[in-house]
Amino acid sequence: MTQNKAGLTLAAVFLAISVVLTGCGGGGKPAAQVPAPASTGDQPKLDGELNVFNWSEYLPQEVIDEFSREYGVKVNYDTYSSNEEMLAKIQSGASGYDLVVPSDFMMQVMVKKDLLEPIDLSAVPNFKNIGDQYKNQAYDPGNKYSVPYMWGDAVIAVNTDKVKRPITSWKDLWDPAFKGKVVSLNDMRFVIGATLKTLGYGMNETDPAKLDQAKAKLKELAPNVKVWDSDSPKTSLLNGEAWIGLVWGAEGVLARRENPAIQVVYPTEGIGLWQDNMAIPRGAKHKRTAEAFMNFVLRPEIHKKIADAFPYNLPNVEAQKLLDPSVLGDPQVYPPQDVLAKGEWLRDLGDTTQLYDRIWTEVKGQ
Amino acid sequence: MTAGVGSGLTRARASLRRLPFLSRLMTRGSENGRAYLLLAPTVFWLGLFLLVPLVLVAITSLTVRGAYGETVYRWTLANYARFFEPLYVQILWRSLVVAFWTTAICLAVGYPFAYFLAQVPRRHRGTLLMLVIVPFWTNFLIRTYAWVVILRTTGVINTVLQALGLISEPLSLLYTPGAVLVGMVYGFLPFMVLPLYTSIEKLDHSLLEASSDLGAPPWRTFLRVTLPMTMPGVVAGTILVFIPALGMFVVPDLLGGARTMLIGNLIQNQFLTARNWQFGSAASIILMALVTVGLMAYARSFGFEGEELVG
Numbered sequence: 177m178t179q180n181k182a183g184l185t186l187a188a189v190f191l192a193i194s195v196v197l198t199g200c201g202g203g204g205k206p207a208a209q210v211p212a213p214a215s216t217g218d219q220p221k222l223d224g225e226l227n228v229f230n231w232s233e234y235l236p237q238e239v240i241d242e243f244s245r246e247y248g249v250k251v252n253y254d255t256y257s258s259n260e261e262m263l264a265k266i267q268s269g270a271s272g273y274d275l276v277v278p279s280d281f282m283m284q285v286m287v288k289k290d291l292l293e294p295i296d297l298s299a300v301p302n303f304k305n306i307g308d309q310y311k312n313q314a315y316d317p318g319n320k321y322s323v324p325y326m327w328g329d330a331v332i333a334v335n336t337d338k339v340k341r342p343i344t345s346w347k348d349l350w351d352p353a354f355k356g357k358v359v360s361l362n363d364m365r366f367v368i369g370a371t372l373k374t375l376g377y378g379m380n381e382t383d384p385a386k387l388d389q390a391k392a393k394l395k396e397l398a399p400n401v402k403v404w405d406s407d408s409p410k411t412s413l414l415n416g417e418a419w420i421g422l423v424w425g426a427e428g429v430l431a432r433r434e435n436p437a438i439q440v441v442y443p444t445e446g447i448g449l450w451q452d453n454m455a456i457p458r459g460a461k462h463k464r465t466a467e468a469f470m471n472f473v474l475r476p477e478i479h480k481k482i483a484d485a486f487p488y489n490l491p492n493v494e495a496q497k498l499l500d501p502s503v504l505g506d507p508q509v510y511p512p513q514d515v516l517a518k519g520e521w522l523r524d525l526g527d528t529t530q531l532y533d534r535i536w537t538e539v540k541g542q
Numbered sequence: 543m544t545a546g547v548g549s550g551l552t553r554a555r556a557s558l559r560r561l562p563f564l565s566r567l568m569t570r571g572s573e574n575g576r577a578y579l580l581l582a583p584t585v586f587w588l589g590l591f592l593l594v595p596l597v598l599v600a601i602t603s604l605t606v607r608g609a610y611g612e613t614v615y616r617w618t619l620a621n622y623a624r625f626f627e628p629l630y631v632q633i634l635w636r637s638l639v640v641a642f643w644t645t646a647i648c649l650a651v652g653y654p655f656a657y658f659l660a661q662v663p664r665r666h667r668g669t670l671l672m673l674v675i676v677p678f679w680t681n682f683l684i685r686t687y688a689w690v691v692i693l694r695t696t697g698v699i700n701t702v703l704q705a706l707g708l709i710s711e712p713l714s715l716l717y718t719p720g721a722v723l724v725g726m727v728y729g730f731l732p733f734m735v736l737p738l739y740t741s742i743e744k745l746d747h748s749l750l751e752a753s754s755d756l757g758a759p760p761w762r763t764f765l766r767v768t769l770p771m772t773m774p775g776v777v778a779g780t781i782l783v784f785i786p787a788l789g790m791f792v793v794p795d796l797l798g799g800a801r802t803m804l805i806g807n808l809i810q811n812q813f814l815t816a817r818n819w820q821f822g823s824a825a826s827i828i829l830m831a832l833v834t835v836g837l838m839a840y841a842r843s844f845g846f847e848g849e850e851l852v853g
Contacts, residue, residue, distance in 0.1 A: 258814050258815070260611075260813070260814045260815060260817055261814065263611075263817075264813075267612065285610050285611075288610065289610055289612070356714070362795075362800050364815055398801075401799075401801065402717055402799060403716075403717045403799030403800065403801070404799060404800035404801065405799070405800065415694050415695055415696045415697075416695045416696055416712075417694060417695050417716065417717070524610075526609045526610065527609050529611075529816060529817060530607075530816065530818065532816075533811065533812075533815065533816035533818065534629075536811070536815075537629060537630075537633070537803060537808065537811070538629060540800070540801070540802065540803035540807070541629055541630075541632060541633045541636075541802075541803045541808075
């Protein structure tokens with residue numbers, strides 16, 4: 177009897193473990209490409225291998241294959257789903273990656289912590305294709321460590337079939353008429369940032385008194401929010417679960433493709449902006465090859481191909497020219513200059529991140 | 543059965559002897575030495591993948607967070623003290639409530655089901671048990687997403703009810719506490735059913751007959767005979783459901799719309815957004831300690847000894 181009980185418990189524990197493991201196994205597996213022999217002789221001499229660590233759903237396999245074929249480099253491709261996940265791996269040292277794609281504020285952290293290798297821009301001549309407004313960002317003056325990859329924004333998307341009145345401001349999300357009808361990014365920085373905007377403050381506020389006001393304000397938004405979703409907020413807009421939302425710009429545009437009643441609105445207080453960048457971790461073994469890969473990505477036709485697959489915004493003005501005029505000329509996809517000028521980039525807040533987390537936990541834990 | 547295992551072991555030992563190195567170890571060492579040798583892979587495995595990470599978590603929980611989330615090796619208990627602020631205690635309490643209801647519903651649904659399973663003719667039992675296990679062949683995330691499709695405004699339930707004219711406006715099913723509970727119960731039910739089934743199946747039917755011969759109505763027979771005798775299954779099942787339910791963060795996010803923060807979400811956020819591994823580690827250790835202590839007390843109260851639960 178005793179033995180049976182113990183055996184039963186043991187069996188059940190194994191079952192539990194196996195389920196927990198399958199339940200959590202969301203990570204991507206590295207995909208290795210077998211290189212074909214280099215086709216041209218005048219290519220610079222590169223290493224036979226390159227280890228790339230990028231966001232999931234951010235680079236089409238086709239582009240990786242093309243690079244492998246052309247340069248005879250075997251590309252090992254791994255993915256992550258948050259800046260923090262990537263930082264943790266790089267920080268642990270000996271990650272073996274030659275190229276990572278940190279967002280703006282994460283660049284700041286990695287530069288400060290000396291986790292990146294300076295880039296030799298002379299080895300990345302296609303850097304000239306990048307528009308001036310995307311170079312020289314505050315987090316990396318002179319692009320010593322980074323080359324822009326893609327950028328985007330956080331905006332309001334609204335279903336005009338359901339919402340008849342004009343939407344102009346972040347404050348509109350607080351309208352009691354939208355109780356249980358709002359979808360919001362589940363992203364502490366952009367949501368608290370938009371809240372700060374309604375109070376007339378900046379998205380990178382560090383003053384505890386102002387953040388306290390934002391906390392009270394955000395608690396008022398909570399009853400309106402039907403779902404907090406950063407992965408696919410368009411879904412709730414499309415299936416009628418939500419009428420209006422704080423979403424990634426690209427998500428709003430994708431929703432509009434399926435339902436023309438859904439429109440992207442740039443709130444008058446200013447939108448939130450982000451930019452992802454290619455960078456080389458300190459101590460990377462294949463630095464030269466990583467630079468060749470960057471240069472390859474920045475080729476107009478390649479960069480456009482990436483944006484076709486994953487419709488974020490291109491920092492590459494030559495690639496933009498290849499876009500369909502209806503895409504580039506669409507103010508809901510590429511915000512007009514005045515909207516961009518009023519937009520705000522997120523910065524790393526150092527210790528104040530803890531205060532933001534506290535506000536977030538209080539709002540969600542109420 | 544026992545004889546089969548015994549002869550199997552003898553065979554295994556005999557085949558191990560053929561390797562000269564092992565044979566020398568085994569003949570030279572005592573019985574104990576041999577036992578340790580056989581245990582070695584398990585000890586190595588647990589040490590490497592359970593003990594070492596656990597020690598790392600414990601160490602991290604005692605350090606100071608640097609401005610960029612790095613670990614500064616100065617010792618402190620501040621991370622533990624922080625957890626006992628009302629904000630976090632409340633989150634823990636809410637998680638306990640959700641885990642409790644998940645377990646209670648699983649038990650209420652699982653017991654009759656397991657009882658039924660144990661009663662059906664043997665030839666059908668295998669098929670039915672198989673059906674309980676089949677969902678595990680699909681990733682838990684995908685099965686949870688399936689509930690999104692079922693529950694959403696334009697989902698299966700609403701579409702059918704509207705087509706039948708039973709409702710005019712779609713019901714709000716998804717992103718509610720009820721949806722979370724449905725998802726949790728769905729996910730954990732097999733962990734309740736399987737141990738219950740094993741317990742109920744072993745039930746001695748002559749005792750039930752004796753009880754009714756002596757004049758006990760069925761409900762009394764159930765309370766005084768069936769339930770006490772299947773208690774090992776109930777205890778194992780509730781433990782197997784309660785513990786993972788307590789740490790669950792995927793279901794509240796997907797089916798609850800991430801509107802309420804549970805302890806699992808809190809810990810996840812510390813690692814993935816707040817970059818505060820120190821506090822996340824402290825919260826994990828506290829949760830583990832609470833679970834261990836609670837488990838011991840629970841098991842003892844039903845007359846289990848610690849080593850049986852450890853397996």
